[in-house]
Amino acid sequence: MNRTRTNDRFTPTRGESAAPGKSSGRFVVAAPSRHSTRSGAPGRRPAQVQGEFALPATITPAMPAAASFADLDMPAELLAELGRQGVTVPFPIQGATLPNSLAGRDVLGRGRTGSGKTLAFGLALLARTARQRAEPRQPLGLILVPTRELAQQVTDALTPYARALKLRLATVVGGVSIGRQASALRGGVEVVVATPGRLKDLIERGDCRLDQVRVTVLDEADQMADMGFMPQVTALLDQVRPEGQRMLFSATLDRNVDLLVRRYLSDPVVHSVDPSAGAVTTMEHHVLQVHGGDKHAATTEIAARDGRVLMFLDTKHAVDRLTEHLLASGVRAAALHGGKSQPQRTRTLTQFKSGHVDVLVATNVAARGIHVDHLDLVVNVDPPTDHKDYLHRGGRTARAGESGSVVTLVVPHQRRAMARLMATAGIVPQITQVSSGDEALHRITGSRTPSGVPVVIAAPVAERPKRRATTRGRRSPASAARRASAQRSTGVAAA
Structure with missing residues (x-):
């Protein structure tokens, strides 16, 4: 039976059909059955896949969408920071998912890139982690992303809200010093934003454990599948608390993501907002x-x-x-x-x-x-x-x-x-x-004829190489700049 989406629910529609095994271009999802397991853990149930995903006959109804952030059950500090940031009205995917994610429901969300997914999952994760303190090496929340740039963007977007709640946030990505990231984790952080490969390395070094992670987010899950990260992603998800909350967001959701939905989402709230560019x-x-x-x-x-x-x-x-x-x-x-x-x-x-x-x-x-x-x-x-x-x-x-x-x-x-x-x-x-x-x-x-006068894009003054300092114990400006850049990439935010 084919379904189209009305509000947050999918309802049957006459006169539509999709050939088996082919995507109809719609986003549909199956909630798993309570009688099967995910990797042996009760309560994680496989979905039935047809086309992209297939909905079961019944799913738990979604809570009504929120018209404003003030309608949501969030800490006062978070609401105050939203006001300071000038964020007053939720984007559709935020208004649709936050009432459910704040209540602890698993969420499967599809939203066009730029539609506000970061705050949709980020506010829920931070609110549900508020007033908790992580032990060294044992974060409480995890956001997995496919690229370094996306990790930094998510960190930048969530840092003011994490600070408002006095939560420590760390970015864990390749290409920069693993030692500084390990040091941040050993000092204790509540939330980690990570690419799968570097997080795996830190776990193998003994600098991080995921058994206390209660809220897990996968952002751009389809790209992680396309980039070959699926074995690493599933290995990481198998280490978080099995009864914890999972949220999966992406601009596109296709058959490559069905494994994650079947194994790790339990009775998810399903939302599709701005389905394509x-x-x-x-x-x-x-x-x-x-x-x-x-x-x-x-x-x-x-x-x-x-x-x-x-x-x-x-x-x-x-x-x-x-x-x-x-x-x-x-x-x-x-x-x-x-x-x-x-x-x-x-x-x-x-x-x-x-x-x-x-x-x-x-x-x-x-x-x-x-x-x-x-x-x-x-x-x-x-x-x-x-x-x-x-x-x-x-x-x-x-x-x-x-x-x-x-x-x-x-x-x-x-x-x-x-x-x-x-x-x-x-x-x-x-x-x-x-x-x-x-x-x-x-x-x-808006094209026009270029000037033809060559230009040079210089590095910022602080990053230009200078003569090495000879005074014992003094770092050169270039060394200090590299150190500062690495610290920024480490991305530790605290109150």
Whole structure:
């Protein structure tokens, strides 16, 4: 039986059908049966999967959505901090999930990237951990994310609320000093935001245990599955308290996540809000058909526009080449990809967010977990090959109700594949034939001719190498900067 979603419930709909094994494009979920187990633990029940997920005949009803944060049963300190941050009205996914998650229910949420998922799970986790104190090496709450950038973004978003509740928050990611992260865990933190690989390393070192974790969140679970993290994720989830609360959030949920739902969610409250980037009315989608010989010039003119732009390419080498070309053309550009060290990636993102850099040229490492205010243009210089990649790349713009455009440059031999991808994503783009220098390209992207005066993006003054200090026991400025950068990446927040 097919179901469409009404409010927080799914109800049967006539006249719809989906072939077995194929996704109908809808988000449905099964609540498991009370008589089976998860890894031998009673109360964790397998779901039946058909298409994406299949709902059972009956599920526990969801609590009514909250119209304001004041209607929620949250600590006064948390409500006060929301007011100080200017956050007064919940986004749909927050209003829908928080009444249930604050009551301890498992939650399965699907929301378009930028729809407010971080506070949806973060406020619940912090509220349910409030007024508790963790023992050394034994955190009480865990947030698992697929990338370092997303881990840092989640930490930044939740830090003021954790401080308001006097909860200690630590970020555990690769690419930075494991010793400092281990030291933070040994000192005791209530909440850990982690990528699976680094957390696994710290557990194996004896610096962390998960047997006291009462609330666990998986953010962007589908990307963790796509990146091959599933064995690590399941091994970590098997270590948290079996009776604890689990919340799984993602912008897309497909069959790759069914294992997590079957094994780890018990009678979940199911919510689907803004199911895809294509459903966002404040986002425009353009496919610009260009000739291969003119694509480079058109890309350069788009990059020279007045305002920030995020450009995606397929490979690290292509990112570096375009960045060098843009700098030589007078465009303030910087590269972001997996070949950069974590301090370099952090610095580049900071420069882009602050306006020191106008164009961020990136591989898919920036497709998720990066939030930049007032970013109104994303350009797929190289079209993505997967519709989920398209949705996540595009999700960097039109966030939190703002408007934005996603532009994809397509040469003739890519047109058919791009049409199929858009159809799969449920998007009907505006298709325009353009050339460098023409009015249509300027109207859609704000393109203009670059100055041609080469620019150099310098590192912040504190990070420029200086002559090594000779005084015994004194660190050089460069060493101090590296130490400060590593401390920021460690992300320990306390009252």
